[in-house]
Amino acid sequence: MVSDETDSGSDSPPLLSGDSDALSQFIENMGLYFEDYGIPRIGGRILGLLLVARRPVSPEEMSEVLQVSRSSISTNLRSLLMAGLVERVSLPGERSDYYVISEEAWERSLEMRLEGIQALREIAEEGLQGLDAGHPARQRLEEMLSWTVMVEDAYRKLLEAWQSRKEVPA
Amino acid sequence: MVSDETDSGSDSPPLLSGDSDALSQFIENMGLYFEDYGIPRIGGRILGLLLVARRPVSPEEMSEVLQVSRSSISTNLRSLLMAGLVERVSLPGERSDYYVISEEAWERSLEMRLEGIQALREIAEEGLQGLDAGHPARQRLEEMLSWTVMVEDAYRKLLEAWQSRKEVPA
DNA sequence: CAATTGTTTCTGTCAAGACTGAAACAATTG
DNA sequence: CAATTGTTTCAGTCTTGACAGAAACAATTG
Structure with a gap:
């Protein structure tokens, strides 16, 4: 090719x-x-x-x-x-x-993933507001929400780690 | 809708x-x-x-x-x-x-991301073999490789953390 | 300032694949 | 075992968007 x-x-x-x-x-x-x-x-x-x-x-x-x-x-x-x-x-x-x-291509790539997961978290949060307390689906959406929070957190840490990867040369 | x-x-x-x-x-x-x-x-x-x-x-x-x-x-x-x-x-x-x-839907979702990043790592590894030592592009591919390794690692840890999230109830 | 060279925008074509409706298939029940 | 109900497969339609080629645009240079 x-x-x-x-x-x-x-x-x-x-x-x-x-x-x-x-x-x-x-x-x-x-x-x-x-x-x-x-x-x-x-x-x-x-x-x-x-x-x-x-x-x-x-x-x-x-x-x-x-x-x-x-x-x-x-x-x-x-x-x-x-x-x-x-x-x-x-x-x-x-x-x-x-x-x-770009120098920051890989960093940008992480940022894009982060933005994606944030969008999903917001969807979960809004959906949760449509369910009354005690609704059988609440548990599921809460699990979804905690998943997005966990992943979002991991991305954030990953981003920091990547950004500072050179600052700690043996 | x-x-x-x-x-x-x-x-x-x-x-x-x-x-x-x-x-x-x-x-x-x-x-x-x-x-x-x-x-x-x-x-x-x-x-x-x-x-x-x-x-x-x-x-x-x-x-x-x-x-x-x-x-x-x-x-x-x-x-x-x-x-x-x-x-x-x-x-x-x-x-x-x-x-x-599925109970494991969110877990599966992480596994799929993991598989994706592994594929990218392999692409980087193979590409690296096409460049002789000292080639100006080697640095870039090595950076790409270390990025994939880092992300892969983070996904693996995230997966473990998610799997064992219930096992540590306050 | 005309002419040449480089870049972007625009319009049309084409291919991929999501979706539908109908037919085929499977399986249960009286 | 016929009839009914539920599910999948198949063929065709339609939409979406990637891509090419041509025209428009911009800018540099002699």
Whole structure:
């Protein structure tokens, strides 16, 4: 699925190097994985590409390497930028924009999970208000609520731990 | 979205009681929430209904209350059963099957998250093998790997904590 | 300031899959 | 064992959204 461009005279350093079959597979796997979680496959592939690229990548290059249209790249890139997973960097003397995986991508990923579980907690809380005391379903919703609280808590701690992971170098 | 059946002479206890607007909203919210996470909306609504019902619910009743076809109920119910989120119970003297939320639904939910993160860890590990030592992308994949390991670990602990939550009653 | 190059937006096409209704199937009961 | 009731499977419809290609837009450079 990864097609190397026939470098048309450009003198930019190579985008990919190493076991290119393994890297193609990696990019493809990322696409499939993210698709399972509601992110467009091409978005996942862009993330995969950015993760294994030797240097920042231009939309044009993404289009060539991943063999998809520029407009698809544009759309997906914008989602990834808005989600805070990807960042734009300007390379001196370059006209085109270049993109990299955000430093905070993994952190953002945790934050998104946290937001999801908070939404579920709110649903549980509101539902609970529709049940009178002693209702047989109250127990179930209370269990649901305590589950969301527990998970939310764990995410919060995980987030802190991840953020401070470098601060404790042996 | 929730339409109460015009009880046709049956003498079964009521399915829902309490603030029925709030309960309808709850059921609908569950549908929307799960849809965001790749579960069919009707599946989420079934879970919502089972959470707030006063007693086990038959497929027939689900169809009436949620206003969807029996075949949709059947299909979604099967997925939920296979996922271990819903269980069948037999009511004495009743011909029809009845269903409830599984005792282990929340536990299963954590297990599913755990499986997801494990898959991502494997993708990272395989990708890492395609990069020679010193490759500028190695650092990024190593960070990804350590993130997955950290999250996987947290899920494992969370799972244990949830499983043993009753064993330590003040 | 025209021309060239790069990027985004817009519209149409296509594919995936959720849902329905009907038919097939199973099983219980008189 | 026929008839009735309940459940699943199947085929078709419809909606959603990803993607491509073309046009519009922006901006840089000679």
